[in-house]
Amino acid sequence: MNADATPILDVRGLSLEFPVFGGAVRALNGVSLRVMPGEIVGIVGESGSGKSVTAMAALRLLPPDGYRVAEGSLHLGGDDVLAAPESIVRQWRGRRAAMIFQEPMTALNPTQRIGEQMCGVLRAHRRVRSRDALAQAESLLRDMMIPDPAQVLRAYPFELSGGMRQRVMVAMAFSCDPDLLIADEPTTALDVTVQRQVLQLLRHHARERGTAILFITHDMAVVSQLCDRVYVMYAGTVVEQGPTRRVLRDPRHPYTRGLLDGLPEGASPGTALAAIPGQVPDMRHPPSGCPFFDRCAFADEACRQRPALLPLDTDTPEPAAAGEGAAEERLLACWHPLAQPAADMPGERT
Amino acid sequence: MTIMDLPMAPGAGAGQQEQDLVLEVRDVRVRFPMVRDWRGRVAQSAHALNGIDLRIRRGEAFGIVGESGCGKSTLAQVLMGLLPPTEGEVRRQPRGDGRPANVQIVFQDPQSSLDPRLPAWKVIVEPVVVRGRRAAPGRDSRSGRAALRACAAELAVQVGLRPETLDRYVHEFSGGQRQRIAIARALSSDPDVIVLDEPTSALDISVQAQILNLLQDLRGRHGLTYVLISHNVSVVRHLCDRVAVMYLGQIVEQGTAAAVLETPRHPYTRELLDAVPRLDRPWTDGAPAEPVELPGNRVLPAGCFFRERCPWARQGCERPQPLLCDADAPQHLFRCHVAQK
Numbered sequence: 171m172n173a174d175a176t177p178i179l180d181v182r183g184l185s186l187e188f189p190v191f192g193g194a195v196r197a198l199n200g201v202s203l204r205v206m207p208g209e210i211v212g213i214v215g216e217s218g219s220g221k222s223v224t225a226m227a228a229l230r231l232l233p234p235d236g237y238r239v240a241e242g243s244l245h246l247g248g249d250d251v252l253a254a255p256e257s258i259v260r261q262w263r264g265r266r267a268a269m270i271f272q273e274p275m276t277a278l279n280p281t282q283r284i285g286e287q288m289c290g291v292l293r294a295h296r297r298v299r300s301r302d303a304l305a306q307a308e309s310l311l312r313d314m315m316i317p318d319p320a321q322v323l324r325a326y327p328f329e330l331s332g333g334m335r336q337r338v339m340v341a342m343a344f345s346c347d348p349d350l351l352i353a354d355e356p357t358t359a360l361d362v363t364v365q366r367q368v369l370q371l372l373r374h375h376a377r378e379r380g381t382a383i384l385f386i387t388h389d390m391a392v393v394s395q396l397c398d399r400v401y402v403m404y405a406g407t408v409v410e411q412g413p414t415r416r417v418l419r420d421p422r423h424p425y426t427r428g429l430l431d432g433l434p435e436g437a438s439p440g441t442a443l444a445a446i447p448g449q450v451p452d453m454r455h456p457p458s459g460c461p462f463f464d465r466c467a468f469a470d471e472a473c474r475q476r477p478a479l480l481p482l483d484t485d486t487p488e489p490a491a492a493g494e495g496a497a498e499e500r501l502l503a504c505w506h507p508l509a510q511p512a513a514d515m516p517g518e519r520t
Numbered sequence: 521m522t523i524m525d526l527p528m529a530p531g532a533g534a535g536q537q538e539q540d541l542v543l544e545v546r547d548v549r550v551r552f553p554m555v556r557d558w559r560g561r562v563a564q565s566a567h568a569l570n571g572i573d574l575r576i577r578r579g580e581a582f583g584i585v586g587e588s589g590c591g592k593s594t595l596a597q598v599l600m601g602l603l604p605p606t607e608g609e610v611r612r613q614p615r616g617d618g619r620p621a622n623v624q625i626v627f628q629d630p631q632s633s634l635d636p637r638l639p640a641w642k643v644i645v646e647p648v649v650v651r652g653r654r655a656a657p658g659r660d661s662r663s664g665r666a667a668l669r670a671c672a673a674e675l676a677v678q679v680g681l682r683p684e685t686l687d688r689y690v691h692e693f694s695g696g697q698r699q700r701i702a703i704a705r706a707l708s709s710d711p712d713v714i715v716l717d718e719p720t721s722a723l724d725i726s727v728q729a730q731i732l733n734l735l736q737d738l739r740g741r742h743g744l745t746y747v748l749i750s751h752n753v754s755v756v757r758h759l760c761d762r763v764a765v766m767y768l769g770q771i772v773e774q775g776t777a778a779a780v781l782e783t784p785r786h787p788y789t790r791e792l793l794d795a796v797p798r799l800d801r802p803w804t805d806g807a808p809a810e811p812v813e814l815p816g817n818r819v820l821p822a823g824c825f826f827r828e829r830c831p832w833a834r835q836g837c838e839r840p841q842p843l844l845c846d847a848d849a850p851q852h853l854f855r856c857h858v859a860q861k
Contacts, residue, residue, distance in 0.1 A: 216724035216725065216726060216727075217695075217724055332588075361587040361588055361751060362587075362751065362753075362792065362795040362796050362797070363587065363791065363792060363795040364587075365795070365797075366795045366797070370803070373803075388724060388725060389797065390725070390799060391796075391797035391798055391799050392797045394797070394798075394799045394800075395797050395798075395801070395803045396803070418799060428726060429725050429726060430799075432725050432726050432728070432729030433725065433729075433754070433799075434729075434732060434754045434755050434757065434758035434759075435754040435798065435799065436799075437758065439757055439758050439759075439777065439778075440736070440758070440759075442733050442736065442737075443729040443732055443733055443758075444729070445726060445729035445730040445733055446726040446729070447730075449694060449696070
């Protein structure tokens with residue numbers, strides 16, 4: 171990855187609040203993340219960690235009067251999203267960055283046939299005749315391995331299965347050749363067999379066209395199979411970041427480690443799982459120190475200060491895998507980074 | 521050999537078997553009428569369950585896995601007695617007091633399955649009142665109410681809720697806490713069997729681990745029998761002793777969790793397990809697969825239900841497949857003549 175290239179998405183220290191009665195919910199608390207051209211980047215985290223808000227903010231899809239940016243910046247393809255006028259942002263949506271939502275049934279218009287909706291997207295961004303747009307829509311659907319695209323174009327969303335609808339959404343997202351595709355839990359509602367097909371399609375087309383993907387999920391296993399780099403989010407902030415394999419094999423933040431240890435895949439059947447105690451902090455009163463303070467087994471006085479997201483010390487022997495990013499790619503926000511992995515890492519199991 | 525003439529356990533006598541069973545499902549079929557003709561006769565139906573045989577033993581955790589639309593949740597409703605089977609029967613073994621075994625259920629989404637207008641403690645003890653046990657002496661009296669309240673508080677502690685929060689309404693709790701309320705509610709009427717219908721799929725990873733530990737712990741403490749319905753194979757592997765894999769309203773493979781999920785025999789089970797994302801198994805960069813989806817259940821396929829998707833399909837698959845087993849593993853049943861040795 172060329173470090174000098176302009177990142178497609180560049181979020182720096184973004185803090186964002188939703189005003190509520192008598193205060194504000196701080197949904198993002200200093201998030202920094204970058205997506206380079208052609209990269210597949212994952213964000214993992216639990217509900218309320220700010221994954222989706224980050225994605226929505228990137229395309230400015232949040233309700234215009236419903237939120238307040240406290241600090242930080244957000245650039246899409248080098249241009250400031252937060253300051254741009256709405257008419258310009260509208261042009262960026264779909265062309266610079268497209269979005270795939272979790273539930274295709276609510277993202278598609280139930281009263282329009284698939285063909286009309288796909289042509290609508292194409293014609294909003296390009297001057298094409300409707301007949302050409304329809305032909306293009308058909309070829310897009312064929313790219314998504316849909317067996318009978320002409321028939322799908324005539325169908326209403328409710329006539330299609332969940333997997334088929336999500337394929338249509340992927341086709342629509344690719345239709346204007348965006349530089350970045352933001353996929354917000356695109357396969358959570360699908361069965362595993364259909365999930366694999368949709369994810370393979372997504373990756374195949376992204377690699378082919380050089381589209382970057384920001385993939386938001388709570389499923390660690392999906393991230394491990396799909397993403398080049400991963401950001402782990404907790405309570406509106408990034409706690410750990412790095413190449414997927416290294417973060418999942420060798421997690422240094424106690425939260426990442428806790429997430430991996432809590433998976434039933436890693437434990438032998440019938441034994442107790444290592445659950446993270448407690449719950450996520452109430453973001454009406456964001457913690458001043460480390461956000462994971464209350465649930466962390468290693469917390470002490472130092473953790474009352476908020477740790478910055480810093481490059482991990484690389485004095486420990488790292489396997490110098492070719493093709494992976496430089497060592498400073500690995501960032502961590504913790505005062506007490508975990509040592510090298512113990513033998514019982516789920517990632518090392520066969 | 522078919523499932524009905526199989527011995528339950530090596531060396532177990534016939535009488536003892538009957539004792540050990542708590543739920544027995546015999547050739548259950550469920551059809552929902554979909555289209556009626558002008559005289560009101562059913563012209564087309566959805567075949568949700570197509571001949572299910574199950575024997576749930578007391579104290580075991582039985583897992584049912586399958587994709588959406590395979591009939592998992594219909595089976596849960598049949599086991600609960602919420603839905604009468606179109607054909608076949610469900611037998612609940614009588615308990616000590618002569619009443620049939622008490623089956624309770626925990627649904628996937630605690631938000632919509634718990635009454636939003638009752639405080640948490642009433643939600644928890646409602647099954648007790650409905651079954652009319654402890655509340656029988658003086659339902660409206662203070663003592664009855666106090667006893668129920670105490671019962672709710674005791675259960676709340678068991679499932680890890682603070683008793684002082686029990687006057688709150690369901691919407692005031694987080695997702696994980698709501699699922700704890702749902703579990704306490706299932707426990708309150710002293711059940712023999714708890715049907716868990718996707719109990720953790722609406723929860724976050726860290727909360728899922730907490731709930732799975734709780735379920736494990738309660739099972740040991742109360743000697744419960746679980747029927748766990750899930751599409752999450754690793755959750756089933758973690759919690760269950762025996763597993764059945766469903767496809768289009770039929771059980772295609774059944775056996776111990778280790779056998780079915782680690783050495784699957786049926787091609788569908790193999791395909792399903794192969795699709796599960798794993799941390800330790802990166803993808804190969806291949807061309808994406810053709811879409812395959814569950815066939816509709818309006819018109820049942822002739823012969824083996826999996827024939828159209830099956831990579832092994834060959835002659836002989838046009839006949840209906842019975843549940844078979846190999847001679848060396850009598851507990852591991854699968855519905856495929858090709859896979860048989």
